[in-house]
Amino acid sequence: MRLRFTVRDIFWLTLVAALTTGWWIYMAATINERLLLKQQNDKMAADIAAFQKTQAQSSEQLAQATLNNTNAKTNTRKSP
DSSP states (O other): OOOOHHHHHHHHHHHHHHHHHHHHHHHHHHHHHHHHHHHHHHHHHHHHHHHHHHHHHHHHHHHHHHHHHHHHHHHHHHOO
């Protein structure tokens, strides 16, 4: 039994192979891009958390300095 392929059969086989290869390349690129975006997102989340911690510490220091300054002015006014 001999297989016979026509030009149309070869065309369809080429088309299916090309579409499959294109889809595979697209999916590989999408997966790589998704991983890269997740890494960037994790880094940005860590940076934001560190910034918020620093900002909270700075706010506490400013509040303490303001309180100390207010207390110093109040004590200065009371003593003639």
